[in-house]
Each structure stands twice: as C-alpha cells, then as structure tokens.
Amino acid sequence: MPKEINFHFKSPKDSPGYLLGQLTMLWQRKLKKVLDPLDLTQTQFVLLAALGWLSKKNDSVTQIDIANQSNADRMMVSKVLRTLEDKGFITRQEHETDTRAKTIKLTNAGEKVLQNAIIEVENADLDFFSTLDENLSPFNANMAKLIDKNKNE
Template structure:
C-alpha cells in the first residue's frame, strides 16, 4: 500500500504558491491576447517598456541597464533585443564613452508600438484585476513587499 502523502495546505486554494501560479498563467494568457496583434511577446513588451522608462532620464541606455531595470537575465535580454532590432523597434549605436557597450534607442516605430502596447496592457490590467476593487493598492503593496523580501542580491 502506498504511503500517505502529507500536504501542508488543506486545499490548493490555501496554497499561495499554487494560487500565484494560476493567477500568473491567466494573466499571461490575457497579455498574450492583447500583445499578439502588435507583433510583441510579453518579454519583448517588458524590455521595450523598460527601455522607454529608462530613456526618459538617460540618453545612453545600455543592454545592462535594461536587464537591471527588468530584473532579467542579460543573455536573454541580448537575444530579445536582437529580435526587437530585426522588427525595427529599436536601434543600437556606439556608446560615446564605453567601447564595450551599445546605446539602445527606440525607433519611431518602437515608440508607436510601445505606446499602443502600454495603452492595451494597462487597460487589460485594469480589467483583469477589477475583482480586487478598492483592495488593488493593498494587493500591489503586498506584492512589492514579497518581491523586495525575495529579491536576490
């Protein structure tokens, strides 16, 4: 006879990890649905948004800056940026002071698609999280707290 398996949680709905996984899958599906018409993946959108955000303060945004902003693996960022360059959403130029780095800039097409993506993603987020109602800001603060507690150095 098989040994009885012991669970810490009495049901899947008591497990925050399980619930987070389910929520993430549903949220990613929603994001894919709104980004597909723009020819963007969720990862490409995140990196474009990071570049757009960083470009507001800095004229010389590098791949490392984008990776740090997005809390992303540098090799993955490099690969995705190559794809975004092929799609003509970004350009790479020589860095004025660091010969090893390239300055990453949004092209006119990149600015246009990023603005469209931001509008659709923000609306999708509002709809997706509408079940939280007035508790949305508390939910966001709690997520930030969990992120900060578990961030790797």
C-alpha cells in the first residue's frame, strides 16, 4: 500500500498557487487565440508593449529597459527582440553613449501590429475578467502587491 501523501491544503481549490496556475493557463490560451492571427506570441506582445510604454517617455529605450519593464530574463529578451527585428517590427541600433547597448525602436509595421494587438488583448482581458465586475480593481491591486513583493527574488 502506498504511503499517504500529505498536502497543506485540503483541496486544489484551496491552493492559491494551483489556482493561479490554472487561471494563467486559461488566460494564456485566450490570448493565444487573439495574437496568433497577428503573428505574435504572448512574449513578443509583452516586449512590444513594454517598448511602446517606454517609448512614450524616452527616445533611447534599451534592451535592459525592456527586460526591466517586463520582469523578463535579459537573454530571453535578446532572443525575442531578434525575432521581432526579423519580422520587421523593431530596429536595433547602436546606443549614442553606451557602446554595449542597443537602442530599440518600433518600426511603422511594429506600431501597427502593436496597436492592433493592444486592442485585441485589452478586449480579451475585459472579457476574461468580466465576472469580477467591481472586484477587478482590488484584484489588480492585490496582483500588483504580489508582483512588487516577489519580483526581486
């Protein structure tokens, strides 16, 4: 007879990590449906969106800026940015003052695909989270707290 396995939580629905994992998979599936027609992965969209946000305030956005904005691994960001460059959505040029850095800019095609993706993703988000109604703001605030607490670990 197998040894009994003990869990802290009485059921999976009591485990925040399990629920977060399930919710994340469902949300990613929904985003995949809206991003596939735009020839973007979720990661590509996140990095383009980070570049879009950062470009509103800064003309010299670097790969490190994008990695920091998106809480992403720098090596992964580098690889994904190469893919986005191959697709014609961004350009990478030598930084004016830092020879180790590259300045990343959206191309016209990148701006267009990002704007279309933002509309699709925001609509998907509104639909996905619609059952939260007036609880959406506190839900977002709690997620932001968790991100702030755990992002440097």
